[in-house]
Amino acid sequence: MRIGMLVILLLLALPVSAGLQQLRFITEEYPPYNYSENGQLKGIAIELLEQAFAAEGLQLQPQQIELLPWARGYDTALSTANTVLFSTNRTAARETLFQWAGPISADRVVLMGRASRTLQIDSITELNASELQIVAIREDVGAQRLQELGVDPDRITLASNNTSALAMLEAGRVDLWAYGEDVAYWLMRSQGVDPSAFEAVYTLSETYLYFALNADTDPRLTEQLQQAIDRSRDLATQLRFLTEEYPPFNYLDEQQQVAGIATTRLRTMLKDTGLQAEFQLLPWARAYTEARLNENTCVYSTTRTPEREAEFHWLGPLHISQWGAFSLPEAGLQVTQLDQLDGLRIGSFREDAVGQYVAGLGHQLILATTDRENLTRLRNGLIDVWVTGVTHAQRIAADEQVSLTHLFTFNEVPLYLACHRDISPGLIQRMQHSLEQQDASLQHPYSSGAQES
Known part of the structure; x- marks a missing residue:
């Protein structure tokens, strides 16, 4: 009996970090979070996991991660102890099915449709009353959200993977695809499909992606993984600066690097402060949501409105933006102010301050995913x-x-860098001071005559 108790005590005394190497990780093709390229697993979640192991003095072994179809991986993680499934949307329905470590990132699950059809869905009741057909992936959060929201099962087709789901949408066999917005657009580009031909027409959920551990996994391992993730983020001094395609302030240059006059100001600020930041260009609504939900993340060039004030730390201004209304010459429109737009179809895009301002004056808008789509x-x-x-x-x-x-x-408004509320006040002060020093060196800072959006 004493020998048995001694063995138990010795096992309990073993460092839990060693146990992380005994975890079995399962993932799927879900770029940019986790995907296979030239036989190697890559992505945001893979990098975070590698950094977490490194923070524990360990090395993540390639054989610890399996790439499986989502439904198979999901069922395995539900039934097998010490199994970790990622990147997994943490939803209310799944909360008690797993233990959780993370988050990895925010994720927006939408119904994607062809932009040329200008589909507009305002409610699930309206969706069920239509003839629209939807494809979703078995056991994926898109399929689960459709079920939770009460979507008519007769209009849902289940696919085995995202490639087949995209093929069905592109071929017109279905009208809508329930899936993560960023992943859908990434997959389209990788498959040679024009992303601008599709748009998000309805939001099913906005949640976080996590590492989901089997419910019977030793809770100490879950806690150790969580602490390793936290420690890896603490060790990383790099910020994330997210933006959209919004020339001349922010855009991708010919080398596919984020550029623009606002970006140049921020790169100068980083050089002055000795900080580092990863610049990434995303659809605006996605960039805005990421900065609102994720630590060490900022979004620019952002209009500072009363509704947004409490959501961020505000640094700047970076520049001044003028807002305007445009049409094609052949339309022959003779309007000179907003109240003359009644009865016209007005285009904007999701979460854009210009559109929100116009909508606030009582105008109905047709919203795109990106602003460039409005020209099309x-x-x-x-x-x-x-x-x-x-x-x-x-x-x-x-x-x-x-x-x-x-x-x-x-209208004419200043544009800012908007940072997550949990970024330390000292860091905010350093960055703001650098921007103010730049302004002091300019004879006419924020001149709207040549620098606006």
């Missing part, structure tokens, strides 16, 4: 007027060799 919609006769940043619209139109009529300008 204008050319295709799907909208009559496009409201956006003045120089931004002119820059995109020049790139596409499209003539625009600038109907009128209706």
Whole structure:
């Protein structure tokens, strides 16, 4: 009996970090979080896991991670102790099924449809009353959310993986695809499908992605993994600066690097403060949500509104933006102010401050996923007027060799770097001081005549 008790005590005394190497990790093709490229697993979640192991003085072995179809991986993680499934949406329905470590990132699950159809869904009741057919992946959060929200099962087709689901959507066999927005667009680009041909028409959920551990896993291992993730983030001094395609402030240059006049100011700020930041260009709503939910993350170029004030630390201003209304010359519109837009189809995009301002004045908007899509919609006769940043619209139109009529300008606002509330006040002060020093060296900072969106 004493020998048995001694063995138990010795096992309990073993460092839990060693147990992390006994965990079995399962993932799927879900870029940019986890995916296979040239036989190697890559992605945001893979990097975070490697950093967590390194923070414990361990090395994550390639054989510890298996790439499986989602439904098979999900069932395995449910039934097998010491198994970890990622990247997994943490939802209310799944909360008690697993133990959780993370988060990895925020994730927005949507219904994707063809942009040319300009589908608009305002409720699940409206969806069920339609003839629209939806594809989802078995056991994926998209399929689970459809069930939880009460979507008619007769209009849902289950696919085995995301490639087949995309093929069904592209071929017109279904009208909508329930899936993660960023992952859907990534997959489209990798498959040679034009992402601008599709858009998010309804949001099913906005949640975090986590490492989901089997419920019977030793809780000490879950806690150790969580602490390792936290420690790896503490060791990382790098910030994330997220932005959108919004020339001339922020855009991808010919080398596919984030550039623009706002980006240049921020790179100068980083050099002055000795800080590091990863720059990433995303759809605006996604970039905005990431910065609101994730530590050490900032978004720019952001309009500072009363509704957004409490959500962020605000650094800047970076520049001034003028807002305007645009149409095609052949439309022959003769309008000079916003209250003359009644009865016209007005285009904007999700979470954009310009569109929110116009909607706040009582106008109905047709929302795109990205602002560049609105130029295409204008050319295709799907909208009559496009409201956006003045120089931004002119820059995109020049790139596409499209003539625009600038109907009128209706507002002028400063643009900021908006940072997550948990970034330390000392760090915020250092960055703000650098921006103010840059302003002091300018004769006319924030001049709106040449620098606006």
